[in-house]
Amino acid sequence: MAEETNTALTESAQYRWALAIDLDRCTGCEACVVACHAENNIPVTPESEAAASTKHWLRIDRYYEGEFPDIKMKYRPVMCQQCDQAPCEPVCPVYATYQNGEGLNVQVYNRCVGTRYCANNCPYTVRFFNWFEPEWPEPLELQLNPDVSVRPAGVMEKCTFCIQRIQRGKLDASEEDRRVEDGDIETACSQSCPAEAMIFGDLSDSESKISKLAAQGRATQLLDELGTQPRVFYLERAK
Amino acid sequence: MSSEPSPECFTWSEPSKMTKIEHTVEAANARLRQDMLAPLTRFSGPYWIAASLCLVVIAFAGFAWANQLAYGIGAAGIRRPVYWGFYIINFVFWIGISHAGTLISAILRLTDAGWRKPVTRAAEAITVFALMIGGLFPIIHLGRAWLFYWLIPYPNERLLWANFRSPLLWDMTAIFTYVTGSLLYLYLPMIPDLAMMGRRFGGLRGKIYRALAIGWRGSDRQWHALEFAMKLMAAIILAVAVSVHSVVAFDFSMAVAPMWHSTIFAPYFVAGAIFSGIAALVIALASLRKFLRLEAYLKPMHFHNLSKLLLLMSIVWAYFTVSDHLTAWYGGDPLDMRVFNAREHGPFAFWFWLMVVCNFVVPFVLLGIKKLRTIPTIIFSSCTVLLGMWLERFLIVVPTLANPPLAAAAGSYSPSWVELAITAGTFAAMILLYLIFTRLVPIIAIWEYEHETIS
Numbered sequence: 001m002a003e004e005t006n007t008a009l010t011e012s013a014q015y016r017w018a019l020a021i022d023l024d025r026c027t028g029c030e031a032c033v034v035a036c037h038a039e040n041n042i043p044v045t046p047e048s049e050a051a052a053s054t055k056h057w058l059r060i061d062r063y064y065e066g067e068f069p070d071i072k073m074k075y076r077p078v079m080c081q082q083c084d085q086a087p088c089e090p091v092c093p094v095y096a097t098y099q100n101g102e103g104l105n106v107q108v109y110n111r112c113v114g115t116r117y118c119a120n121n122c123p124y125t126v127r128f129f130n131w132f133e134p135e136w137p138e139p140l141e142l143q144l145n146p147d148v149s150v151r152p153a154g155v156m157e158k159c160t161f162c163i164q165r166i167q168r169g170k171l172d173a174s175e176e177d178r179r180v181e182d183g184d185i186e187t188a189c190s191q192s193c194p195a196e197a198m199i200f201g202d203l204s205d206s207e208s209k210i211s212k213l214a215a216q217g218r219a220t221q222l223l224d225e226l227g228t229q230p231r232v233f234y235l236e237r238a239k
Numbered sequence: 240m241s242s243e244p245s246p247e248c249f250t251w252s253e254p255s256k257m258t259k260i261e262h263t264v265e266a267a268n269a270r271l272r273q274d275m276l277a278p279l280t281r282f283s284g285p286y287w288i289a290a291s292l293c294l295v296v297i298a299f300a301g302f303a304w305a306n307q308l309a310y311g312i313g314a315a316g317i318r319r320p321v322y323w324g325f326y327i328i329n330f331v332f333w334i335g336i337s338h339a340g341t342l343i344s345a346i347l348r349l350t351d352a353g354w355r356k357p358v359t360r361a362a363e364a365i366t367v368f369a370l371m372i373g374g375l376f377p378i379i380h381l382g383r384a385w386l387f388y389w390l391i392p393y394p395n396e397r398l399l400w401a402n403f404r405s406p407l408l409w410d411m412t413a414i415f416t417y418v419t420g421s422l423l424y425l426y427l428p429m430i431p432d433l434a435m436m437g438r439r440f441g442g443l444r445g446k447i448y449r450a451l452a453i454g455w456r457g458s459d460r461q462w463h464a465l466e467f468a469m470k471l472m473a474a475i476i477l478a479v480a481v482s483v484h485s486v487v488a489f490d491f492s493m494a495v496a497p498m499w500h501s502t503i504f505a506p507y508f509v510a511g512a513i514f515s516g517i518a519a520l521v522i523a524l525a526s527l528r529k530f531l532r533l534e535a536y537l538k539p540m541h542f543h544n545l546s547k548l549l550l551l552m553s554i555v556w557a558y559f560t561v562s563d564h565l566t567a568w569y570g571g572d573p574l575d576m577r578v579f580n581a582r583e584h585g586p587f588a589f590w591f592w593l594m595v596v597c598n599f600v601v602p603f604v605l606l607g608i609k610k611l612r613t614i615p616t617i618i619f620s621s622c623t624v625l626l627g628m629w630l631e632r633f634l635i636v637v638p639t640l641a642n643p644p645l646a647a648a649a650g651s652y653s654p655s656w657v658e659l660a661i662t663a664g665t666f667a668a669m670i671l672l673y674l675i676f677t678r679l680v681p682i683i684a685i686w687e688y689e690h691e692t693i694s
Contacts, residue, residue: 114382131313154382
């Protein structure tokens with residue numbers, strides 16, 4: 001599946017970031033959701049708003065298999081799939097979302113005017129809108145991550161693959177005059193997964209863990225029939 | 240210009256008695272001017288009451304919008320995954336209404352249909368006002384409305400450019416073109432009347448009319464130029480009108496969302512727009528007829544002709560709706576079917592079947608059976624069509640967004656008071672603009688009648 005990716009991108013890119021999620025390991029504990037919240041300055045919605053507009057860049061979808069009472073619960077963490085052919089990108093009238101050289105769908109908060117077309121055109125519904133100015137109940141505002149901007153009301157946001165960590169990893173590597181090596185960079189979700197179900201890495205490095213996982217027979221992509229070429233690989237037993 | 244006998248509003252005597260005819264024609268012209276110009280200075284009690292009521296509703300809508308700007312667009316009821324709600328529905332609705340003027344008046348002008356004369360200006364005014372109102376919605380709907388000009392490709396020091404791959408950009412371009420074109424199209428046939436009013440009114444008002452008449456003297460050359468310009472604009476505006484609503488449809492059909500990604504949407508939307516446009520025109524004409532006492536000009540014949548158009552469009556609309564739904568249902572794509580089921584027998588079923596009744600059953604029965612086709616039933620079916628076409632846009636926008644491809648992300652939508660207030664405000668704005676317009680220019684093109692009697 002990896003070789004299907006957009007060739008125009010891969011030629012110029014130094015890195016091709018991707019994430020693998022082992023669904024057979026995922027227990028649905030939502031540690032990744034909490035880690036993502038803390039890492040990315042995602043506001044905590046008050047209870048009154050929670051039902052309608054809770055915002056998690058990363059959510060756990062639950063699927064039920066079988067007939068009651070013989071039910072099996074399956075979990076699928078879903079975040080921005082960082083599609084190579086992203087439906088959200090061409091519809092933005094102001095180029096607030098675009099594909100960067102490393103295959104990430106980047107959201108430019110300052111440029112976003114809030115048409116919300118990108119969110120409508122996202123088949124995974126993983127884009128989130130700031131309906132109000134973000135707020136943190138005291139003293140939570142003290143733990144804001146200084147590497148991540150706080151988004152104002154009226155702009156769209158979504159999972160960035162922890163781009164601030166990617167940036168830090170690249171800077172650190174460049175100081176030592178080397179490429180980023182496998183395992184240098186961890187996203188908040190992959191770092192916090194107790195079952196080690198999430199693996200982040202560079203697809204352009206054929207020796208990396210993620211390249212091997214993505215090449216496995218267990219790797220699937222969500223809604224891949226739409227041709228979006230996601231950069232998130234779900235590992236599950238073939239049925 | 241035309242060699243046909245004039246409409247029934249003139250009493251024609253024996254053709255042989257030329258002097259008598261000239262006399263009647265002159266008398267008729269004088270009466271026509273009298274009837275048409277009288278409303279321009281008649282500011283009665285009911286007029287002020289209606290205008291102030293409209294202003295109150297508009298002011299409340301303004302308050303609602305200010306509220307939304309201050310607290311964030313969350314003041315509206317839209318929430319993930321239904322990112323578009325009343326604002327986009329109203330946008331499509333009003334752009335649809337705007338098709339009344341251009342299409343009807345342009346088609347009737349190009350085919351030289353004699354009965355168009357009392358109808359055209361009223362219709363063209365609807366176009367301009369509906370576009371002004373509809374064009375506001377994409378801005379009201381923005382998360383950061385004050386940055387709307389970022390969608391305009393203007394040169395700037397940061398070399399930022401708008402994204403012309405986005406249907407929203409096509410949309411904005413199309414609507415700007417349409418507003419410009421329809422303003423011209425409203426203005427051109429107004430020039431002779433403006434000159435005439437410039438002669439009649441003194442003071443500032445007369446000065447403004449004279450300035451707007453851009454030196455119209457009524458010479459042969461000017462008449463020829465005007466005729467040519469109007470014909471040309473009619474042809475251009477037809478193409479623009481069709482393209483505008485196609486582009487509005489592209490906002491939806493270009494998306495990969497279930498039941499939006501449909502090849503039929505562009506013509507479907509154009510047909511729906513003309514449909515609702517005719518209904519709006521009928522209601523506007525009926526109000527003008529009643530409040531400006533234009534019974535002598537807006538005759539049952541006009542309503543009957545428009546009702547036949549309405550009936551035709553109702554059938555066309557039903558045909559498109561069936562085609563769209565039948566192919567989705569027969570195809571049975573599970574993603575499409577979730578939206579389809581939500582509409583046909585799910586949470587939106589009541590609105591769906593109400594739409595079918597409003598848009599098809601009512602007009603088909605009331606207008607299709609000749610005995611039932613009277614002015615009150617024509618007005619009634621126009622009202623149901625307006626409601627039905629609003630519901631149609633609601634049913635296109637909301638069920639699809641509420642049922643995204645991943646079922647786990649499904650959601651629902653109900654509007655907040657802010658959206659309701661702004662929606663009500665736009666209807667009031669339409670009425671108010673129309674009220675003002677009837678006091679600025681004669682709502683029926685005087686020269687078109689006179690012209691006919693002179694030639």
